[in-house]
Amino acid sequence: MINIPKGTKDVLPYESYKWHYIENIVREITQKYGFLEIRTPTFEHTELFLRGVGETTDIVNKEMYTFIDKGNRSITLKPEGTAGVARSFVENGLSENPQPMKMYYITPVFRYERPQAGRLREHHQFGVELYGSDSPYADVEVISVAKNLFNALGITELELNINSIGCPVCRAEYNKALKEYLKEHIDGMCATCKERLDKNPLRILDCKEERCKAVNVNAPRVIDYLCDDCKQHHESVKSILTSLGIQFKVNPNIVRGLDYYTKTVFEFVSTSIGAQGTVCGGGRYNNLVKEVGGKPTPAVGFGMGIERLLMVLEALNLGVGAPEIPSVYIAPLSSDQMLDAYKLVAELRSKNVSADTDIMGRSLKAQMKYAGKRGYAYVVVLGENEINEGKAKIKIMATGEEVAVELNKLAEEISRR
Ligand code: ATP
Ligand code: MG
16 A cells, blocks of 8 residues: 655545635635735745745755756745745736735645644645735734634634834844844754854744753844834834734744744734644735845735644634535435436536435435435435326435425425525
8 A cells, every 4th residue: 555645634525625614714705805816836946935935944944845857957846835926926027916916825835844733744825915015004904814714713712923023124233132142052052053043043033942942032032123114013013903903912032934024923823732833924024026036015924724724623623614415315216217316416406406316226225324324415215106207205314304396396495495
């Protein structure tokens, strides 16, 4: 037997309805907000992620699925959703469209990580991207999409943590202070962080190693070094959120794992699914579009892990939709009625009634057992008499009750119920 690769998962036929449930709500909400779907390729030139995610990040350093294709190009499977959108925005001249450009995606994401609960090598993200506005209202717009999605799913326990990591101007000052502090403690830190000290000290604050976390607790905080513009932006985001009744906590320790962030960063964190509790992470990245070759364009967005979202729903015993079963099963009494049953099912389907019949050649008894197991709401037995008279009985499976119906009115009768 060939096994599934480590860190990947099948979504099996009897559980895919949970994904549809989430995806349908995602589409409803993004539509309400006027976000349009963008689909970008599953793989891109490696160069895009080096520039668009950043060479000092964990993602680029340790986690990318990179390979040389037959044309000798370095190709990487998407390790996140944003860089591809930025590439597409620039390449397709989307800045020529009315701004802001509000986009969303649902995509598989590939990261070579140590598999554990809530951490896969292929996972899926729902993300939104708002390009063209530097207003704090854009930050709030994006945060509010996530908040609304959680509300629609009935999740109230997620805590919104926000922070600002400033812009290149204020971060220069901050980096100096941070480096000074970290230099004194570097001996106790992991090898990766030692390397990061010169290149990108801010990244160190995002390290998940316990010994590094211990040092980071007392490090200077970027939020204390914001320039006037960044400070003003941060205050505005907070005050708009407050006015809207969206609760949050300022968490100066959030720096996010990606290099392209500026100003606002945020996370929605769950306490119900263990150590990998961050369900959604996002923020502003005003320098990304320029970084991938476009003209400077402010942008803000988030990525949300769908597997973690599902874990939260299940941990909290919240609804995850209902199994998808056709509503009516037509049971031919014997093989003589199989064709009539099949024709009836075709007619029902053409009238938008989901219907099924026997294609196994089962006895009536075996069919009834099957229908019960699958959970059809209605069963109609079709024998010679039913066909000759054009009449049959609908068995309502929930109650066992039977209702007489003319076969040519079956679709209407089922739809009415
Ligand atoms: P973490 O700190 O848990 O590694 P991250 O900062 O790397 O997360 P992002 O790059 O912001 O995560 O991705 C957005 C969201 O995607 C995360 O908040 C999480 O819900 C989900 N996610 C990230 N990596 C994984 C993974 N390996 N398996 C499952 N979900 C993931
Ligand atoms: Mg990660």
